[in-house]
Amino acid sequence: MRHLLSTADLDHTAAVQLLDTAEAMAATQRREIKKLPTLRGRTVVNLFYEDSTRTRISFEAAAKRLSADVINFSAKGSSVSKGESLKDTAETLQAMGADAVVIRHPASGAPHRLAAMGWTSGAVLNAGDGTHEHPTQALLDAFTLRRHLRDGEGDLAGVRVAVVGDVLHSRVARSNVHLLHTLGAAVTLVAPPTLLPRGVDSWPCATSFDLDVVLPEVDAVMMLRVQAERMNAAFFPSEREYSRRYGLDARRLRLMPDHAVVMHPGPMNRGLEISADAADSPRAVVLDQVSNGVSVRMAALYLLLAGEGSDT
Amino acid sequence: MTMPPNESPAADGDPVGAGEPMQGRTVVSADDIDRVVQRIAHELLERNRSAADLVLLGIPTRGVPLAERIAGALEAVDGLRPPTGSLDVTMYRDDLRHHPTRGLAVTDVPVDVTDRVVVLVDDVLFSGRTIRAALDAVADLGRPRAVRLVVLVDRGHRDLPIRADHVGRNLPTAADERVAVRLRETDGSDGVDILRPVPRTAEPA
Numbered sequence: 001m002r003h004l005l006s007t008a009d010l011d012h013t014a015a016v017q018l019l020d021t022a023e024a025m026a027a028t029q030r031r032e033i034k035k036l037p038t039l040r041g042r043t044v045v046n047l048f049y050e051d052s053t054r055t056r057i058s059f060e061a062a063a064k065r066l067s068a069d070v071i072n073f074s075a076k077g078s079s080v081s082k083g084e085s086l087k088d089t090a091e092t093l094q095a096m097g098a099d100a101v102v103i104r105h106p107a108s109g110a111p112h113r114l115a116a117m118g119w120t121s122g123a124v125l126n127a128g129d130g131t132h133e134h135p136t137q138a139l140l141d142a143f144t145l146r147r148h149l150r151d152g153e154g155d156l157a158g159v160r161v162a163v164v165g166d167v168l169h170s171r172v173a174r175s176n177v178h179l180l181h182t183l184g185a186a187v188t189l190v191a192p193p194t195l196l197p198r199g200v201d202s203w204p205c206a207t208s209f210d211l212d213v214v215l216p217e218v219d220a221v222m223m224l225r226v227q228a229e230r231m232n233a234a235f236f237p238s239e240r241e242y243s244r245r246y247g248l249d250a251r252r253l254r255l256m257p258d259h260a261v262v263m264h265p266g267p268m269n270r271g272l273e274i275s276a277d278a279a280d281s282p283r284a285v286v287l288d289q290v291s292n293g294v295s296v297r298m299a300a301l302y303l304l305l306a307g308e309g310s311d312t
Numbered sequence: 313m314t315m316p317p318n319e320s321p322a323a324d325g326d327p328v329g330a331g332e333p334m335q336g337r338t339v340v341s342a343d344d345i346d347r348v349v350q351r352i353a354h355e356l357l358e359r360n361r362s363a364a365d366l367v368l369l370g371i372p373t374r375g376v377p378l379a380e381r382i383a384g385a386l387e388a389v390d391g392l393r394p395p396t397g398s399l400d401v402t403m404y405r406d407d408l409r410h411h412p413t414r415g416l417a418v419t420d421v422p423v424d425v426t427d428r429v430v431v432l433v434d435d436v437l438f439s440g441r442t443i444r445a446a447l448d449a450v451a452d453l454g455r456p457r458a459v460r461l462v463v464l465v466d467r468g469h470r471d472l473p474i475r476a477d478h479v480g481r482n483l484p485t486a487a488d489e490r491v492a493v494r495l496r497e498t499d500g501s502d503g504v505d506i507l508r509p510v511p512r513t514a515e516p517a
Contacts, residue, residue: 024419036404
């Protein structure tokens with residue numbers, strides 16, 4: 001693997017290996033000295049065309065824990081606001097000797113273009129592109145699930161996961177459906193019909209419009225953020241109605257089996273897709289997801305950058 | 313992205329391409345390995361008087377069961393079994409960029425190493441680069457009072473100024489040969505084989 005663009009590119013062996021590597025990385029993060037010398041002398045560029053807190057910080061922490069040099073680039077306050085194209089920016093980074101480019105872009109497919117066009121010889125890691133994919137988020141979700149439900153080993157065969165909410169705009173949902181399917185889990189998408197993407201019947205998952213029916217049958221529920229910034233049409237009548245039909249509150253929490261966990265990729269809209277009761281309940285593993293994100297991104301950077309194939 | 317796990321028989325710097333045909337002969341028997349484990353346990357006790365402040369860290373893959381066996385032998389002699397663990401040094405290697413990406417093995421250090429005597433256990437000592445990486449890895453765990461090195465086989469050809477404190481067997485080898493250690497726990501049987509490339513001239517015309 002030269003790039004990490006989509007979870008659909010990962011086969012079962014590669015996905016499990018990435019999770020195993022992340023588990024090894026997590027073990028190193030319990031030591032007195034957390035920094036490893038593994039990527040000394042490598043340069044990782046965080047190329048962020050969209051606002052992000054946790055993903056950018058998580059990638060930055062992961063690269064620094066592996067001793068790589070990190071250059072943060074955000075489109076605001078850069079030459080992009082003067083009209084520089086992705087190509088010119090990429091070639092500039094190439095000239096500066098970037099070994100890996102972590103890219104977040106509002107346009108679906110921008111990371112593929114960067115990887116395929118030869119503008120940069122480094123590895124490209126997709127940190128979220130438009131409404132398309134967010135592979136490291138899916139990997140950290142799978143890692144979190146595997147820890148809670150499978151003691152951190154093997155795959156997720158037989159695990160039942162409901163992904164609830166704004167599937168239409170969610171790159172997290174798309175990446176998760178592919179990855180969870182590859183790992184053997186059964187995924188059910190739950191959303192109002194207006195927020196399910198066209199062609200969803202060809203995805204390797206089930207769909208439902210009724211959250212209350214699905215919840216008693218799950219091992220985990222992933223709440224998706226309602227992406228107000230991408231809502232340029234009326235997808236549901238009111239926030240109140242959305243919250244009543246698809247929000248996770250204390251009553252719905254009780255419908256779930258006792259061992260089931262609550263996940264959210266963040267940032268949470270408290271009171272909309274998730275109530276404070278649910279977000280702060282002991283079954284919510286939202287903060288585990290954040291700390292697991294660093295381990296998973298360390299694993300991805302290690303697998304893409306440490307070996308000989310990655311020499312520039 | 314699939315890659316071979318870090319389990320080649322000669323774990324320390326493998327000079328021979330994997331695909332090349334090799335022929336081998338056994339140079340250390342299963343009984344010899346048992347005797348070596350006993351002797352090294354006694355040597356460790358002689359040097360440290362007691363097993364009380366030792367911690368044995370095996371380097372995966374075969375250093376880990378070796379460390380377990382030595383701990384068992386120490387228990388039989390001294391009545392005290394020192395803690396054992398596993399120390400994966402892959403992320404500290406200086407040759408990562410010269411090989412395909414290596415899989416990571418388990419690191420499991422059961423106690424704080426600070427002010428203890430860390431005994432590193434590996435199967436084959438060759439270039440010394442694994443041990444250099446292990447010393448860096450130990451330094452990140454804490455500050456041991458001392459670090460000792462136990463190897464089952466020292467095959468020579470060092471690249472670095474590193475030597476073992478306790479050596480099972482010194483096996484002089486040629487650089488193109490391979491030393492393959494077999495252990496019951498990982499390979500089903502005990503023994504040490506020297507493998508050398510099959511001479512091409514021996515093939516019938």
